[in-house]
Amino acid sequence: MAKGDMIATREAYGKALVSLAEEYKDLVVLDADLSGSTKTAAFAEKYPERFFEMGIAEQDMLGTAAGLAAAGKKPFASTFAIFASGRAWEQVRNSIAYAQFNVKIAATHAGVTVGEDGASHQAIEDIALMRVIPGMTVVIPADAVETEQAVKALLEYDGPAYLRLGRSKVPVVMDDDYQFQLGKAATMREGDAVTIIACGIMVDAALTAAEELAGEGISARVLNMSTIKPLDEEAVLKAAKETRAIVTCEEHSIIGGLGSAVAECVVKSYPVPMRFVGVKDRFGQSGSPAELVKEYGLTAGDIVRAVKEVLAAK
Numbered sequence: 001m002a003k004g005d006m007i008a009t010r011e012a013y014g015k016a017l018v019s020l021a022e023e024y025k026d027l028v029v030l031d032a033d034l035s036g037s038t039k040t041a042a043f044a045e046k047y048p049e050r051f052f053e054m055g056i057a058e059q060d061m062l063g064t065a066a067g068l069a070a071a072g073k074k075p076f077a078s079t080f081a082i083f084a085s086g087r088a089w090e091q092v093r094n095s096i097a098y099a100q101f102n103v104k105i106a107a108t109h110a111g112v113t114v115g116e117d118g119a120s121h122q123a124i125e126d127i128a129l130m131r132v133i134p135g136m137t138v139v140i141p142a143d144a145v146e147t148e149q150a151v152k153a154l155l156e157y158d159g160p161a162y163l164r165l166g167r168s169k170v171p172v173v174m175d176d177d178y179q180f181q182l183g184k185a186a187t188m189r190e191g192d193a194v195t196i197i198a199c200g201i202m203v204d205a206a207l208t209a210a211e212e213l214a215g216e217g218i219s220a221r222v223l224n225m226s227t228i229k230p231l232d233e234e235a236v237l238k239a240a241k242e243t244r245a246i247v248t249c250e251e252h253s254i255i256g257g258l259g260s261a262v263a264e265c266v267v268k269s270y271p272v273p274m275r276f277v278g279v280k281d282r283f284g285q286s287g288s289p290a291e292l293v294k295e296y297g298l299t300a301g302d303i304v305r306a307v308k309e310v311l312a313a314k
Contacts, residue, residue: 001144006169009200010108012144013165014039016151017076021047024155030065030077032058037167038078038108058083062091062105069101074155081107081164085126097133097160104154105130108165111251112279112296113201113289115168122284128256130162131229137161138228139182140258142203143172146226149180157182166251168289170201183227185235191221194307194314195239195246199225199258202249202277202298209303220307228258233265240270245310247275249303254278273313275306 001007017040021027030052035041044051052068054061058079065075077084084092084107096103107126114122130138139154139161141147147165154161173188180186188203189210198206203224210220221243223235240246246266248259259276266272279296293299 001172003172003175005144005172007144007172008167008169009141009144009147009165010037010039010167012147013106013108013151013163014042016148017043018046020152020155021050024074026072026074027155028052028068028073028075030054030061030075032056032061032079032083034079037080038106040078058088059091062088062103063095065103066095066099066101069103074102076104076106078106078108080121081110081123081126082121084162085123085129089129092130093133097136100135100159102158102160104161104163106163106165109167110164111166111200112284112292112298113166113168113251115289115292116286118286119283124253124279124284125256126164127228127250127252127258128260131256131261135160136229137182138164139226140164140199140228141226142200142224143170143174145172145174145178146180149178150226153180153182164200166201171204173204173207180226183230183232185232186224186226187221188224189220189222191219192243193219193245194311195221195223195243196249196303196307197223197225197236197239197246197258197262198249199228201251205298205300206249206303208300209307212300212304213307218307218311225258228261231261231265236262236265237270240266240272244272245314246272247277247303247306247310249277251298252278254280273310275310277303277306
């Protein structure tokens with residue numbers, strides 16, 4: 001794949017499962033009647049003996065995944081983010097995380113860019129719900145390149161993890177030589193006036209905003225914070241000290257997600273002015289992804305405005 005190609009992270013996830021199956025013989029995949037949407041269907045077709053269709057029973061699926069992990073398998077349990085984080089939260093907490101079982105929860109269709117399915121299916125609280133669980137790793141890839149590498153990294157990692165993926169096609173923003181590191185931020189652009197810390201689809205928007213700001217003489221650093229937990233506090237504090245202003249960007253509520261994680265880090269060690277680009281304590285609604293991104297203030301223009309606000313407070 002090349003920079004600029006439009007590929008959904010859920011598609012890259014499905015591809016990665018198939019490509020890694022021979023290397024990781026203990027990899028098994030579970031789905032809750034959504035394999036066509038989560039893109040696990042390709043794995044099911046090629047490795048039917050390692051695929052478990054659990055039906056519309058997400059709690060049962062995650063409990064079964066815990067059992068498979070206890071037996072030494074490396075389960076990836078897939079469903080929509082709203083079901084993985086909401087309907088089955090108790091099973092995630094008690095059956096998986098409390099026991100520290102090696103289960104990877106691959107949650108697709110996160111955020112408002114689910115689109116026309118509307119508020120009932122738009123998970124804008126899932127990062128907060130997963131981040132608060134002790135010992136849970138939370139990863140949000142920015143594009144297809146990072147998704148494929150994140151799947152491999154999570155296969156190598158022993159412990160529970162939540163992998164947040166999207167429905168809509170998004171541009172590839174990573175170079176061919178990009179190397180994903182679990183728990184580490186990636187510097188996408190250098191700058192010294194302000195730092196924009198983004199995750200998921202907002203990384204592309206942050207880069208677009210930084211380019212616009214550069215045209216106005218404002219030098220913006222862009223960090224891709226693809227691991228929300230454990231947070232790369234070293235990168236956050238370095239940015240705070242060197243640029244003295246931070247804007248966070250996420251396709252999620254501004255309550256409890258990336259912005260909250262960064263603020264918790266900054267306020268205890270090196271307080272600087274911050275602004276938060278994300279969903280402002282609202283439910284989603286039906287609409288096209290492009291309409292909803294604009295409606296909920298998730299565009300590059302919204303990031304530019306937030307940067308100018310934080311610079312005025314600097």
